[in-house]
Each structure stands twice: as structure tokens, then as C-alpha cells.
Amino acid sequence: MTADSQDPPLGALTGIVVADFSRVLAAPYATMLFGDLGADVIKVERPGSGDDTRHWGPPFTDDHEATYFLSVNRNKRSFTADMSEQADHDDLVELIRRADVLIENFRPGTMARHGLSYEQLAAINPRLVYCSVTGFGSEGAAAALPGYDLLVQAVGGLMSVTGPGPGEPVKAGVALVDVLTGLHAAIGVLAALRARETTGRGQLVEVNLLSTLLSSMVNQSVGYTAGGAVPGILGNRHPSIAPYQLFPTSDRPVVIAVGNDRQFAQLCAALGIPEAGNDPRFATNTARVAHIDELDRTIAARTVEQTAAHWYRVLSAHGIPCGPVNDISQAFAMASELGLTARITVGTDQDSVDLAANPITLSDTPVSYLRRPPRLGQHADEVRAWLNGPPAIEPPQHHHSINNQPMGAHQ
Template sequence: MMQPLQGIRVLDLSRVLAGPYCTMVLGDLGAEVIKVEPPEGDETRAWGPPFAEGESAYYLCVNRNKRDIVINLKTDEGKKILRDLALQSDVLVENFRPGTLEKFGLDFATLSQLNPKLIYCSITGFGQTGPMRDKPGYDFMIQALGGLMSITGEPEGEPMKTGVAVVDLFAGQNAVIAILAALQARTLTGRGQQLDIALFDSQLGWLANVASNYLISGKLPKRHGNAHPNIVPYQSFQASDGWFAIAVGNDRQFVRLCEVIGELELANDERFAKNSARVQNREELIGLLKSIFVTRRVREWLSALDEAEIPCGPINNFEQVFSMPQVQEREMLVKMDHPTIGELPLVGSPLKFSDTPVQYRLHPPLMGEHTEEVLRELKTKVSKL
């Protein structure tokens, strides 16, 4: 079955999370991805526990649909192999610090002379320019530096990072978008180009409405815990037996909420009738709602809120999430055969296509699993040139 990126070859020199996530998405879409590891391997192979037959869960999560080779770039032979592979590739993805690959003659300027159609995507902490270009960048420190932690956490509590490395993942998604756009541009110009994706830039772009609030008002945003800076009520509440989330996105939904809780007069109260008023009188309204929600069980509230078509949901743990029928129906939990693990469960792709669906062709590879195979193919192709 055809896939969107069928026929596109990606040379993946990246490791850890942002780059491997990008190349996994490209592989899911049908690209042929060759993951290149140094002799010591991708660092994430050792990031555990948990491990499955020696393979870390961290590594397994972002490396399916790739073949894997081990090359030592410190040798002349290794550099030659990489140049030959780049000559046969459409896209190269790397996340070395700026200037590192130039020392090996594997920078964009050098490789683009050999292959003018090459799309060369560099993912770094702070980009190829600016006073911080040489500074190493990791998700956690960029969440701190880029402002995300200042708005995450309880109002009087410690600034918090998110539970998932969102900066790495969003930078990886930005890299995918840029690569797809560059492939389209190449169909018009016949030329490749260099793509400069920074974790720091991705973090700032992700601030979206909260950044806009600050830029327009000049007021520093505060931490609201699970609440929303511009919408009320839009947060978690405690019932008699646990927590649940509610997202009242407009005034019509607020009227229905008031009906559900038996306090319709609140919908006509000038302090709460409009969202802007609810934001200004947040503490008073939330105090009232807390005293009401704690009187009944989570299941009771969710049933009543669902019937009133008010966005809401339980706060699920992972066991509850992955047992949901919706997860099964949407194929967001997939299982792949692995040579040492056996049946390997992985989170599925969120990308759904009617004609060219994602395919799970290759298990996350063992280190160097395809070195001989890829080098044999490369030798054959080079001999034909």
C-alpha cells in the first residue's frame, strides 16, 4: 500500500528525543530512514529502567520504522560512508552542536555541493545563530529558560516542568513540518536547503496565547495550576471520591453548568454571567463550585455533565487511558514483533489518512542491526554511478 513519503530516504544522525521523534514520524509516513549511531550508541539506549530484554523503553518509543547502522565518524572510512549515504539521500537530520559536523566535512555547505537536492535539517538547543548558539540545550532547562515553567504549577508553589518533554517533542514536530515544506519547495526549485530548528524557538512558539496576553497587556502571567488564565471555570475539581476536569468554554455552557449543579441564579449574576466577569471574579466563583462539587462522586458529576454536553472528563492514570475503547478504536496502541522482546507495545501514530495510512513496518532496531545490509546496498549503488 502506498504511503505519503514512499521513495524518500532520510539519513538520521540524531539521538535522544527531538531528532528521533522527527525521523520516526517520517518513517511512519513511509520514508526509508537509516539511523546512524556512533560506536557507543544513542544515549537513550541506557536511559532506564525500565528495559525490555536490554532495550530501554525510552529508546523504543521513538525509533520504529528505521534501519540502524553503526559508523565511527572519527575515521576516514566512516566519513566517506556518511558522504556516500548523503549523496543517496533526500533528507539528513542531525542534532549535533553547531559547527561539530563541519569538522568532519559533513556540514550543509559541503554535502550540498555533492547533493544539491539534499534537505539538511539541524535541530539544536538554540539554533545556528545568536549569542547562545554554542550552548547545549536540554528540554528541562529550556522549559525553565523559555518561560514555560514560570506559568506551570500551583500559584504559590514551585515552578514546574510538564510531565512529558514537550519542548523536545514540539521541536521534533516543527522539524517534520519544515522537512515536508522543504520537500514541496524542492519540487518547485529543484534544490534542497538547510533547516534550522531550535528547541528554544519551539518553546517560545508554543507559548501561544499566554505570550500574546503578556505582549498585549505588559503584565507578567501567573501560575494558575490546572486553571486557565482566560477562561473560567476551566480546571480540575475535587468530588467526594476523587478529581475530575471541567472545561466551560463559553457562556452557554456556563448556563448549562448552573442547571446541572442546581444554581441557575449564578448564570444571571452579573459577577458570573459573562466569561470576562468570571475571570475577574474567579476566586469567588471557584470557591462556590468547589463547595458544590465535593458533595457528589466523580461518576455522578461526569454523567450529569456529559448529558448537558459540558466538556469534562476523569483524570485518568495510564492504565485507565490505555484500556479505553477509544484508544483501541483509534489504533493508538499498537503491537510490533521484535526479535528479542517478542510482542512490543507502542503508542500509535496520531496521523490518520484515508488513502495512504501509516504503516508499522520495522521494529525499533537493535544497535547496528542493519549495518552490513545498508553498506552492501550502498556499495552496489555507488558502483553503478
């Protein structure tokens, strides 16, 4: 699927201008989602170096672009500015005056030192939705702590429940806390934009990595808060459901996820061990969790006799949730086989890049892929020309867009 920038569709957020002061992953993921949904996202970057992730590699593309940066920065314009330089600062204030949303993830106090705190900016743009993303919050000692995904996975408890076994904590294979925080930031901003339709005022939205992780650990967190249970590492097992884990096959592991007693009986029949379905140790989910070691041995003795592909085919035909452990290449291939659009090409025929698709489908205002991730400062001249042009029309009649054109009109 190749993005078509000649006739941009109307997006759900068309007309929304986002002043993107973010870098690295959590907040840039949120602003990319806004861009996919049609917002004009203007990414403010340091002159000379830009977003840190422009230099995070390998891997790099053949054009020496860091794929890390590419992963969260499509549908944005790059505008270079130094907040400490007066001329650039004036441009940034004018950008914010015209913006609907500002997102930043500097250490608490950084924006205020440059006269760009929420309180300072709300005075010049009362309709501004200002989103601040931090590691541990913006107050007291928490404000001084650096917010890194790996650190939060450790101190926030995720690593304590992740790993091959007790005493062997392991991080998730992707910066999961950053991604979850970006999603929560996006939800908070959308909620504030909706509230603005009623009140006419913007507001401050704050999210932090630690609180996001504690909320996102859902059943593990509430198992503690409501039940006093402190979970430990179970490897690939589930604390409350069985069987819900990896099993060996003759080539690569396969996941079997049984959610109820009926499915378990079907699993036993499909595996050719119907007697296990009548075993009192396995008759109910609670019993199966209590006898997980015996259950594990019983099922593994059968699955190891065939390949992962065999069990995927056989168990799926019986309605049993099952699948092999794919690598990324195999995962994209599977999505394609299932008819999903998981990979998209963004840019022109002369300058394009393949990226992972946005998973959201909207029937009337679909996501769009109108801009490849920008080179550093690529859009500085056009953004500055817009900022130096006629001032934005005051709401409620205003419809923001650079040069009065929707995002995607310039490449």
C-alpha cells in the first residue's frame, strides 16, 4: 500500500495544529497518531542534531536514516529552532499562538525556564491543550528523576513478573511503557479537545511513565491493590488461566491459550488425549491452575511429537486459540496472509520508506500516510513563512492549516 499525497482525504483531526516539542518515543508516538488522523504536526527540533533518535542505530536504512526515528515520526514537518535564541523563541511563541495542541516531554521545569510553561502559554492562547509527558510526575523529588523506559520497567514492577523464572527478571522486547504512555497521552489530549468544544478553553494534560505502567498492569496491579497478592515471575504461564502458555513442538514453540472448560475439552480431543479432559485435576480452570506442572507435562508430551505448523492448523480448526512464535518477518507475513494491511509505503516514488501501519480503521475519516518522516529542518522555511504571514483567525471560525492547505499538500 503506497500513500497518495495528491488528494489528501479529510481526516478526523483535520484542522488541528500540533506544536510537537517531543523527542525519543513516548510523546512522538502520540504526535504521529495525531498526524495519521489528519492533524498538522510541526515537530520542533534542535538545530544541528535534532531528535536524539535520529542517531540511534543500527539499524539504519540505505540512506543512513535511523529506523528508530522513522518508526514514530511520519506525517510531521520538521522545524528547527533554539528556544534560547530570541528570534527562534518568537517564532515558537507564534507557533503556539496558532496551535491547538502542544506536547512536550522535557524534564519538568525546562519549558518554564524558556517562558513556555502551560500557565505562561495559556495567557496568550487560552484554547491551547498542553500535554506534558514525564517519567515520574512533575512535583517534588519525582520531577528530578530521569524517565527511561527500561528504568520504569524495573521500578514499576513489570520486570518482576517478566522472565523465564523466579529471580530472572527480563525487560519486554520493546519500549512498551513508552508506547503505552504515548497512547494515554493521545487519549488525554483528545478528551481535552472534546471538552474544549463545550468550555471554549484548553487545559493541561499530564501523563507519566510510572503511573501509566501501574495502570496498564491491570489484573496484576489490582490483584495487589484489592487482594494483597504480590505476583512473581511465572515465565510463559498465566497466574489465573491454564493452559495459557508456550509448549514445545518438534521445531519451534507454539502458544496454546485456553480460556474456558469447554475449550479445554476440545483441546484434549484435538491433541488425542481425551482422557485428560476427564481428569479431576484438570476438570476446571481453578483445578488446572493448581496442577499446572502436571498439566504442562501432559500437554507437552503430545505437542512435541509434531511441528508448530501442524498444531496451528489442527488446533485452529477445532477453535482452540493457537499460534507459533513468529519473528517479526513471519509476523508481517502472517498479517498479510490474513488480509491485514500491516505494512505501508510512505512518500514519493523517488523518496519513500516502508513503515508499520496505524492499526486504527475509521469508515468515514480514515488514517492517511501523507508524509514520510522528515529530514532535520526539512520544512523550516515553509513553517517560518506561515508564521510570518497573516495571523490565525480567532475561533470559533478558525480552521488551522499551513498555507491554508491540509497536511500533505507539500512534499
